[in-house]
Amino acid sequence: xxxxxxxxxxxxxxxxxxxxxxxxxxxxxxxxxxxxxxxxxxxxxxxxxxxxxxxxxxxxxxxxxxxxxxxxxxxxxxxxxxxxxxxxxxxxxxxxxxxxxxxxxxxxxxxxxxxxxxxxxxxxxxxxxxxxxxxxxxxxxxxxxxxxxxxxxxxxxxxxxxxxxxxxxxxxxxxxxxxxxxxxxxxxxxxxxxxxxxxxxxxxxxxxxxxxxxxxxxxxxxxxxxxxxxxxxxxxxxxxxxxxxxxxxxxxxxxxxxxxxxxxxxxxxxxxxxxxxxxxxxxxxxxxxxxxxxxxxxxxxxxxxxxxxxxxxxxxxxxxxxxxxxxxxxxxxxxxxxxxxxxxxxxxxxxxxxxxxxxxxxxxxxxxxxxxxxxxxxxxxxxxxxxxxxxxxxxxxxxxxxxxxxxxxxxxxxxxxxxxxxxxxxxxxxxxxxxxxxxxxxxxxxxxxxxxxxxxxxxxxxxxxxxxxxxxxxxxxxxxxxxxxxxxxxxxxxxxxxxxxxxxxxxxxxxxxxxxxxxxxxxxxxxxxxxxxxxxxxxxxxxxxxxxxxxxxxxxxxxxxxxxxxxxxxxxxxxxxxxxxxxxxxxxxxxxxxxxxxxxxxxxxxxxxxxxxx
Numbered sequence: 001x002x003x004x005x006x007x008x009x010x011x012x013x014x015x016x017x018x019x020x021x022x023x024x025x026x027x028x029x030x031x032x033x034x035x036x037x038x039x040x041x042x043x044x045x046x047x048x049x050x051x052x053x054x055x056x057x058x059x060x061x062x063x064x065x066x067x068x069x070x071x072x073x074x075x076x077x078x079x080x081x082x083x084x085x086x087x088x089x090x091x092x093x094x095x096x097x098x099x100x101x102x103x104x105x106x107x108x109x110x111x112x113x114x115x116x117x118x119x120x121x122x123x124x125x126x127x128x129x130x131x132x133x134x135x136x137x138x139x140x141x142x143x144x145x146x147x148x149x150x151x152x153x154x155x156x157x158x159x160x161x162x163x164x165x166x167x168x169x170x171x172x173x174x175x176x177x178x179x180x181x182x183x184x185x186x187x188x189x190x191x192x193x194x195x196x197x198x199x200x201x202x203x204x205x206x207x208x209x210x211x212x213x214x215x216x217x218x219x220x221x222x223x224x225x226x227x228x229x230x231x232x233x234x235x236x237x238x239x240x241x242x243x244x245x246x247x248x249x250x251x252x253x254x255x256x257x258x259x260x261x262x263x264x265x266x267x268x269x270x271x272x273x274x275x276x277x278x279x280x281x282x283x284x285x286x287x288x289x290x291x292x293x294x295x296x297x298x299x300x301x302x303x304x305x306x307x308x309x310x311x312x313x314x315x316x317x318x319x320x321x322x323x324x325x326x327x328x329x330x331x332x333x334x335x336x337x338x339x340x341x342x343x344x345x346x347x348x349x350x351x352x353x354x355x356x357x358x359x360x361x362x363x364x365x366x367x368x369x370x371x372x373x374x375x376x377x378x379x380x381x382x383x384x385x386x387x388x389x390x391x392x393x394x395x396x397x398x399x400x401x402x403x404x405x406x407x408x409x410x411x412x413x414x415x416x417x418x419x420x421x422x423x424x425x426x427x428x429x430x431x432x433x434x435x436x437x438x439x440x441x442x443x444x445x446x447x448x449x450x451x452x453x454x455x456x457x458x459x460x461x462x463x464x465x466x467x468x469x470x471x472x473x474x475x476x477x478x479x480x481x482x483x484x485x486x487x488x489x490x491x492x493x494x495x496x497x498x499x500x501x502x503x504x505x506x507x508x509x510x511x512x513x514x515x516x517x518x519x520x521x522x523x524x525x526x527x528x529x530x531x532x533x534x535x536x537x538x539x540x541x542x543x544x545x546x547x548x549x550x551x552x553x554x555x556x557x558x559x560x561x562x563x564x565x566x567x568x569x570x571x572x573x574x575x576x577x578x579x580x581x582x583x584x585x586x587x588x589x590x591x592x593x594x595x596x597x598x599x600x601x602x603x604x605x606x607x608x609x610x611x612x613x614x
Contacts, residue, residue, distance in 0.1 A: 045125055061177060064177035066104040067178060118165070123161055130348060134150070157343050158340070163337070179323040196292055228259055368430070375387055396556055398573075400412075421434075447530070448515050448530065465518055
């Protein structure tokens with residue numbers, strides 16, 4: 001609890017009301033589905049900070065006791081020192097009161113410091129475990145969950161837990177102690193005045209519940225409109241080239257104005273309703289203050305209570321009313337945090353793609369790959385592959401061609417075990433792929449995808465991502481083989497050039513060259529190239545093809561290509577159509593068949609001729 005709970009003597013606080021009470025009407029009332037189970041799991045994380053929790057508990061209780069003693073001592077100062085004009089007693093008791101409030105402030109600071117450390121260490125471990133679970137989930141999980149929603153669990157939900165641990169847990173404990181302690185002391189001092197102080201309690205509960213309910217509704221609407229605005233801004237910034245190309249700046253500005261106006265109206269309603277909390281509590285508190293002062297003054301006039309007791313009651317009435325008004329908000333905040341923790345634990349309960357028992361380890365894969373009547377569908381309603389059967393012998397270059405959506409990338413996804421087959425079996429060196437250890441299998445497979453993904457950091461670090469123990473000389477050699485050394489040498493800091501977010505300070509072709517260098521450095525037994533040269537110019541492509549031929553020598557390679565000219569030297573070309581192998585053979589064999597491949601090749605040849613003529 002903060003030091004504001006140590007109430008200052010009457011006349012120094014500036015106002016008998018509660019205008020400084022923090023407003024938390026914007027806490028949405030979200031309930032967890034299984035509170036007890038979530039709390040038990042959350043307690044496991046909290047219990048790791050046991051010493052800190054015990055310290056926080058002790059200082060919270062001490063802080064509450066100090067705040068309860070203050071008003072009582074203030075009454076004694078009036079009755080024993082001010083009214084009798086006892087100067088020595090006034091000095092001693094005043095110094096005691098000053099020391100008490102200084103102690104309260106120090107206790108509050110230590111409590112807040114320790115609780116912050118406890119909450120941050122707790123959520124740090126929670127966030128670390130969540131991120132670790134993300135790394136163990138299969139690709140199919142990310143296909144069915146929006147990226148923003150998964151990010152929200154790692155940020156917003158965990159931050160919600162952090163804020164609640166840091167604020168509401170100790171404040172709830174302090175409020176309960178202060179509420180019960182104030183009531184006990186008031187009953188000990190004067191029962192009739194206690195009953196007067198209790199008259200406004202129903203009003204506090206009714207007003208808090210009513211205003212908080214309306215406020216939650218308005219803030220929920222505000223958050224919805226805020227989400228729409230954020231989504232629109234993200235979409236607009238990402239599509240600036242398209243907006244400028246089609247001259248839609250004015251249209252997009254008008255759309256933004258409409259969404260922003262909706263957010264503005266919702267925000268005004270939410271803030272106005274939330275703003276009612278302070279004035280309403282002030283009004284009720286002032287009413288209670290006036291009742292105690294009036295009735296207490298009458299009782300003091302008739303000798304039924306001392307002036308000091310009346311002053312103590314006025315201070316206790318503030319300490320008694322504030323926790324009542326805050327308990328509902330604290331409860332809702334805790335419920336929201338539990339719901340957020342439950343969402344985090346839902347991810348942690350998702351099945352890992354790695355089994356506890358390690359599969360067969362193949363340290364030296366020769367590269368014999370067999371698809372035996374393999375069928376697979378991303379959904380239960382349709383199959384993307386239907387009875388695919390083929391064999392790739394060690395060191396062969398297998399090209400996969402066909403129209404978009406035919407199933408080429410699906411074959412690669414099954415080979416890397418990003419997905420598991422519905423029917424049929426894939427063999428590597430005679431071993432069923434589902435019996436192999438996934439990590440060991442993937443360490444033997446190098447991939448260069450059409451979507452060239454790089455990470456924040458230096459170019460050197462991005463290439464070394466393929467093999468972390470590689471030396472600088474290895475990294476430089478990989479860059480040379482990938483034909484990336486030319487553009488890297490022109491950069492200000494060469495291999496140590498720091499990339500912007502998503503590598504935006506490089507062209508797409510340059511990023512793709514880095515991913516090729518990364519695959520070269522990994523030195524895999526099986527190589528997968530998914531449109532690896534689709535975003536580079538013809539001259540660069542020639543250099544890459546030369547490096548790729550050296551890289552693929554002695555390795556089983558799968559190459560997905562739309563430009564058929566790049567795979568003419570493949571040992572075998574698989575023509576995929578509607579999830580099946582329509583044709584297979586060498587380039588010359590397929591052309592002589594004058595089938596699907598022949599039509600594809602002729603259409604690309606005619607298109608190239610038209611481009612040259614134009």
